[in-house]
Amino acid sequence: QSVLTQPPSVSGAPGQRVTISCTGSSSNIGADYDVHWYQHLPGTAPKVLIYDNNNRPSGVPDRFSGSKSGTSASLAITGLQTEDEADYYCQSYDNSLSDWVFGGGTKLTVL
């Protein structure tokens, strides 16, 4: 069971917008620790999509955006493409565990 809670799956049609939530607590996201998001296609290296809540590394399309409020964060993907079909993970820091912590992952299916 992961410290950060994500929905197991989300889906959307090509061109649509989807959001993936990441719910934490007062010892991680709620303690104002930043949230980062990663995309993972099985068998490949995970890739960072968003760091520091809402910043995109160079090369990441602006279709991907992040936000944070209170004890939760969200990843939004607009203009869904078939290549976006992957697993998505949120990550933050937890001061009660003294650990960097991850969400359980969300599988995105592009219908």
Added chain:
Amino acid sequence: EVQLVQSGAEVKKPGESLRISCRGSGYRFTSYWITWVRQTPGKGLQWMGIVDPSDSYINYSPSFQGHVTISADKSISTAYLQWSSLKASDTGVYYCARLRRYLEGGPYYYMDVWGTGTTVTVSS
């Protein structure tokens, strides 16, 4: 191209020892910390610890302290994760990742480059 190349899959028996590796290329290896992350079906992604290749400073997650050993050899740009006595519960996929600091002071890092993972299977 910046890459982290990990060693191949391993199949081991309980009680055996193992060391897996992660070689960095395309950047100055000593300028970035390396972290290890475990992926298992039951517990998802778990941070295991970090190593600073410049001086071999190591920090373990409390969950993994005493169970694994993390190290680095800067002369060959390689980080290691090792076990002295494997258990079936160590079965999983192990990723190394490079940590990029984006703010000074505090845990302001994110994993900007990842290896493709090493699958470790421990079974009798």
